[in-house]
Amino acid sequence: MAVTTATLGASPRARRPALLAFRTAVLRKPGRVVGLAIIVLFALMAVAGPWFYGRLEIDPDAVYAPPSAKHWLGTDFAGSDVLQEIIVGARYVLGTAALAALITAVLGTGIGLVAGYRRGFTDSVLMRITDFILTIPAFPLLIVLSTVWDFSSPWLMGLVLGGTGWGGMARAVRSQALSLRERGFLEAARGLGLSTRHIIVKELLPNIAPYVAMHLLLSTIAFVTAEVGLFFLGVVPFSTTNWGVMLNQAVFSGGALESPDALFYLLAPLSCIVLLTLGIVLFLDAVDELFNPRLRERA
Amino acid sequence: MSEVSVRALTIEYQTSAGWLPAVADAWLDLRPGEITGLVGESGSGKSTLALALLNAVPAPGRIAAGTVELAGVGDVTRLTGKQLRKVRGGALGYVFQASQNSLNPLKTIGRQLLDLGRSHEVADLRALIARAKDLADRMGLDGDRVLDSYQHQLSGGMRQRVGIVFALVLNAKVLILDEPTTALDMLSQASVLDIVRKVHDENQLSTLIITHDIGAVSEIADRLAVMYGGRIVEDGPLLDVLRRPSHPYTKALIGATARITGDVDAARALPGRPPDLTTVARVGCVFRDRCGFAVETCATVEPVLAASEDGRRRACHVEPSTVLSGASGTPAAVGEPA
Amino acid sequence: MTGFGRRLAGKLAMGLVMVWAVATFTFFLVRALPGNPGDVQYENYILMGMSPGQAQARVNAVYGFTSHEPLPRQYGGYLWQLAQGNLGQSTSYSGVPVAHIIGSALPWTVIPVLSGLIVSFLIGVAAGVVAAVKRSSRWGGLLSLSGSVVAGVPTFVVALLLLLVFHTEWHLLPFGGTSDYEAGWNAPYVGSVIEHAVLPVCTYALLSYGGWLLAMKSSVISVLGDDFILAAELRGITPVTRARYIGRNAILPLFTVLALSFGLMFGGSIFIENTFDYPGLGSLLLKAIGTRDYTLMSGAFLLITVAVIAANILADLCYTLIDPRVRR
Numbered sequence: 001m002a003v004t005t006a007t008l009g010a011s012p013r014a015r016r017p018a019l020l021a022f023r024t025a026v027l028r029k030p031g032r033v034v035g036l037a038i039i040v041l042f043a044l045m046a047v048a049g050p051w052f053y054g055r056l057e058i059d060p061d062a063v064y065a066p067p068s069a070k071h072w073l074g075t076d077f078a079g080s081d082v083l084q085e086i087i088v089g090a091r092y093v094l095g096t097a098a099l100a101a102l103i104t105a106v107l108g109t110g111i112g113l114v115a116g117y118r119r120g121f122t123d124s125v126l127m128r129i130t131d132f133i134l135t136i137p138a139f140p141l142l143i144v145l146s147t148v149w150d151f152s153s154p155w156l157m158g159l160v161l162g163g164t165g166w167g168g169m170a171r172a173v174r175s176q177a178l179s180l181r182e183r184g185f186l187e188a189a190r191g192l193g194l195s196t197r198h199i200i201v202k203e204l205l206p207n208i209a210p211y212v213a214m215h216l217l218l219s220t221i222a223f224v225t226a227e228v229g230l231f232f233l234g235v236v237p238f239s240t241t242n243w244g245v246m247l248n249q250a251v252f253s254g255g256a257l258e259s260p261d262a263l264f265y266l267l268a269p270l271s272c273i274v275l276l277t278l279g280i281v282l283f284l285d286a287v288d289e290l291f292n293p294r295l296r297e298r299a
Numbered sequence: 300m301s302e303v304s305v306r307a308l309t310i311e312y313q314t315s316a317g318w319l320p321a322v323a324d325a326w327l328d329l330r331p332g333e334i335t336g337l338v339g340e341s342g343s344g345k346s347t348l349a350l351a352l353l354n355a356v357p358a359p360g361r362i363a364a365g366t367v368e369l370a371g372v373g374d375v376t377r378l379t380g381k382q383l384r385k386v387r388g389g390a391l392g393y394v395f396q397a398s399q400n401s402l403n404p405l406k407t408i409g410r411q412l413l414d415l416g417r418s419h420e421v422a423d424l425r426a427l428i429a430r431a432k433d434l435a436d437r438m439g440l441d442g443d444r445v446l447d448s449y450q451h452q453l454s455g456g457m458r459q460r461v462g463i464v465f466a467l468v469l470n471a472k473v474l475i476l477d478e479p480t481t482a483l484d485m486l487s488q489a490s491v492l493d494i495v496r497k498v499h500d501e502n503q504l505s506t507l508i509i510t511h512d513i514g515a516v517s518e519i520a521d522r523l524a525v526m527y528g529g530r531i532v533e534d535g536p537l538l539d540v541l542r543r544p545s546h547p548y549t550k551a552l553i554g555a556t557a558r559i560t561g562d563v564d565a566a567r568a569l570p571g572r573p574p575d576l577t578t579v580a581r582v583g584c585v586f587r588d589r590c591g592f593a594v595e596t597c598a599t600v601e602p603v604l605a606a607s608e609d610g611r612r613r614a615c616h617v618e619p620s621t622v623l624s625g626a627s628g629t630p631a632a633v634g635e636p637a
Numbered sequence: 638m639t640g641f642g643r644r645l646a647g648k649l650a651m652g653l654v655m656v657w658a659v660a661t662f663t664f665f666l667v668r669a670l671p672g673n674p675g676d677v678q679y680e681n682y683i684l685m686g687m688s689p690g691q692a693q694a695r696v697n698a699v700y701g702f703t704s705h706e707p708l709p710r711q712y713g714g715y716l717w718q719l720a721q722g723n724l725g726q727s728t729s730y731s732g733v734p735v736a737h738i739i740g741s742a743l744p745w746t747v748i749p750v751l752s753g754l755i756v757s758f759l760i761g762v763a764a765g766v767v768a769a770v771k772r773s774s775r776w777g778g779l780l781s782l783s784g785s786v787v788a789g790v791p792t793f794v795v796a797l798l799l800l801l802v803f804h805t806e807w808h809l810l811p812f813g814g815t816s817d818y819e820a821g822w823n824a825p826y827v828g829s830v831i832e833h834a835v836l837p838v839c840t841y842a843l844l845s846y847g848g849w850l851l852a853m854k855s856s857v858i859s860v861l862g863d864d865f866i867l868a869a870e871l872r873g874i875t876p877v878t879r880a881r882y883i884g885r886n887a888i889l890p891l892f893t894v895l896a897l898s899f900g901l902m903f904g905g906s907i908f909i910e911n912t913f914d915y916p917g918l919g920s921l922l923l924k925a926i927g928t929r930d931y932t933l934m935s936g937a938f939l940l941i942t943v944a945v946i947a948a949n950i951l952a953d954l955c956y957t958l959i960d961p962r963v964r965r
Contacts, residue, residue, distance in 0.1 A: 132655055135949055139904030140922060140941050147926055225791040229908060232793055270794060277789035353871055387873035401868035403882050418874040449961045465872060
């Protein structure tokens, strides 16, 4: 009997029903569609936003102006349009988060897979390193590093965030790999003589992809929080279209906590963050149900 | 006089296509001193039936019709709350399928026994432990050691036996074992079956063994009941059923069982697949698609489980003699003394 | 040596290695900073008229090393000082030993963090159980959502909001410092301490509440699907016993989450102490960065990390004690 080296885990034909199941899961509850819509909105903002605007205008006569037809969200301390700053600022925030997420995904998944599949000594060493990364409190490290490096470029920030944040992903991927190992189809693949690389890439990877996706979405929230927080604390150079800096200005210079003038200036970036978080969380609900069948309730 | 009488039991599950029966119109008797083997393929509804005996059909299922009469107690399907809990474990002992993880991994066996005793308001807990140790010893375990162990410290066979201890420690008169041999190797299977027979005899229990392995259960069973597509299709004394099967499915099942002696090609698999909840036929006989003896009526009228000879029941439109002499597979006996 | 003892020794060894790694990292960090501060100070001292020997000794006292020695010697000296508990001297609080400054700030971080952790654990776990049991109902779904959203909102946002509502708007709670009274074991002082601590503790609690809720919910759902729960039900155990079986088994994996949340809490202390003007380790670190007081900065960072490592070891040991499958 001839044996073809078809993949034994998820075949390509089986993946299309997965897309269908994904659509069903998302459409099941309205909250999830809203979540997806929010995420798409912000993504668009980040990518296309700055194209619609030229330079930031300064209008000393209209400092901290309330919302009006001209300035939908009011103005900041220099009279510049808050809405413009929000949209333009989205690029840094989301760009950094995206880069960090990418690095986390690659590093975390790679290390987790190898550790989970190989086990033994390799596993021990990799897990020790992961534990180390996990134990170091990320935020204190970030602000300490901010004294050495300049974070006005989103790339460096994303790099550092990703480089310090892959620990959780690695752990999660590894435990998934370990439990998948029990499932037997990996041994079957081994028995057929398939190479380790093939096994890891074609068999394990499609099966852990959902967990990676979930984890990624969650860590995006964490990354956005971390970078906004960093700027909020004022430890990095100034840039007016940065959400975190806006918050910083609003609270410490604009006295948003005391007087109502700078309130919109404070609330605008704040609501963006909360909205983005909400969007990801709502959407994540769909992903969660999709891959955790026990959560599916009968209609 | 039956210990447990199942009458017209129907169990339904809610699916996207509505409420579908997993077990339909089941009749079964468990008598003291008798081991009954309930045989069927996966999806035949046998585990669901077993759970119904304890009124433990899981959601989204429900008992739609019928009764389960327990001697001295009444209809178990009508019991709830504390009464039901008393019956479970106190009158009916259930040994879980794949006893691999039927115990709390964080507590020692002994402590779990104490929990059990307290739940059943047992006055003398020390006597309970003593009985447990006695049962364990009789089954070849080191009672003291086992009681101090955690689940992960015991082997599969040991866990199965501990499961039996839990089922009998409160002096239940009915023992139900769901697939007791499935997760075990052949040697452990044999020893577990021996133990079940021994324990059954010593305590004069009414025992029900649910399994798909007709060969294994025939070692120790007194009666055999065969299930297909949620219906009991045949029921009778073991040797009678094995030597003279009167239902086409039983005959095919026996014929499909490979034997350790003789020609392995003599075993003939049944064409087609066993139905599950959603694919089972709703009109007529559930087996007709795969039946070599099917006639016109089989497609439209569902056969009723009726008494055929003394102590035997069958659900089929075709005459027993026709089935017996027919060609599908050789009616060689399984479990016949060599 | 018992299994437990062996595990403890192993964990301690790992912890020490980590501390060493962080110390080394901090060592190289300070030297990598723009305008090597040690050198700068040295030059300053020379300009002030000190002899090279004196200047060197002074810099040594402050930083634990000078760049005029060969690197291995500096490193060795640094580690040696560290082992003795000498973290150098602060440059912003001139001359005061860093260890001393950190020591007085430490309790104001550790105690609120612990209190917040306990509160959020208790409430979060309870809510998680409810969210799991009632997951099909609307309330259950909302509860879960509340956990997710709270978990996602940044710390400083929470801190700001709390401050806004309870201090600025409603004038319920004070702000700034740990107490309005002189230190001492008297009622006004203690009362004031508690008053000042309420908002920070609540913020800490809200930080990890979401995490506990979600983790417990997921764990309970997982345990509910386990065979032994059904098996126990079929044996007729009481609902109370069943609840205890589920609870104990579900809480166990949360201990690993405990380890991770320490890191989060300490990280959050930077924001929380900054917002509420609370003199703990976090605000110390921030101030040190602001004034470029490198010895204080590295000392604070080191200590925060050591605290997290220690907490992780503790959490891990607790797990070992509770789970019999891990004990050998």
